[in-house]
Amino acid sequence: MPKDPDRPRRRYVSPVREAALVATHGRIVDSAAELFASEGYRATTLAAIAARAGVSVPRVNLSGSKPALLVEAYQRRAGGSSLDRPVSDQPELQAMMALPPDEALAAYVAWLSSVHAQSVGLWFALREAAATDPEAATAFEAVERSNDDACTAAVAWAEAQGLLTGDASAEERAQTWSHLASAEPYRHLVVERGWSAERYEQWVRRAIERLVLDLA
Template sequence: MPRAYHSPRREADAAATRAGIVAAAARLFIRDGYAATSMKAIAAEAGVSPQTVQLHGPKHALLIGAFETAFAGDEGSHSLTDRPVMAEIMGEPNFDVALQKYVGFLTRANARSATVVRAMMAAADADPAVRAAYAELEQRRQRDMGLAAQWFVGRERIAAAHASAGADVLSHLTGPDTYLHFTQDRGWSDDRYSAWVAHQLRTLDQQVAFGENAPR
């Protein structure tokens, strides 16, 4: 049997090309909007041929890749808790230290990715492929929020019976819309936003309990 050809340098070059295309797409999606950004424009921005961009497409996949890379540093649908940085945060024995690291991570991630999400939401209204991709992304985010809620349960910060409501509240508090509302729309600094989120999460049990007991 012939030996499979393996070239680390070629793989690194391919990864760098992919990263450049995704980064170029992200800049154009934010600046010009998803619908107005063509694959040809992405190619010009990335300094590669349109054929190369087509190989890394379709366009909605580049949009998802742009979000994943901006938010977590790489592409992939694996859980946020599987990433080393989040595993380290959740393994921190001191809750206050862990909470500060958790809020800091999410603030930085939102700062990098929230405008990409806003472009995605605008595109989802008119493009079925983007709408489906965004719905799948939201499912993944809610899964991560469920795992985060279980972490709060494990730290005895909310009751196990309130884990589902806890995931809902976490999704709102730490989501890109909330981040953009305060920092972009209302002019808050990231530090002020982080302090507010940390305060909300320290009293998460009260908010979740209120939500569970409110009229439905």
């Protein structure tokens, strides 16, 4: 049968080649994450990322722009969640809120410590990049909104569990929780002061109990 010249050609996809491309992209993002976290945004170049990943600069460019690589690196290290996903769709937090209060708080602070351990350097790199790059600024704003939404949901959960005392507003409680859970205290206490993860988790839990749940 003669070939139809107007019929679109079917693109052949090699599973081996696709797997290799995915692996290379992952190596590039991991290399970018390590450099952004240790060197900061401005000091990290595409050439440095390429050298660490063992690829060419044009190959790095195929994986994304510098801010795009930073955003993807942060998403991977901060639990792999989309920056636009609402709290109601985040299974990790929803699973915690389904636990009894004591277990929920213990699970939460352990999760928080783990996320910061993986992503604290990238969070500061993203904040640095947001000052000059619109793409990074959009992503950073999304991170801040997501964190604020998570703390608002946490306060609502605490109220439903009958854990709140005092007359502070829900907004004040959520803002306090957001500060305690942010990257700044983690970097100051763990990275700069050398606190252990266990000590940091105990501090976060006590601070939430005293400053958020009971403000009387």
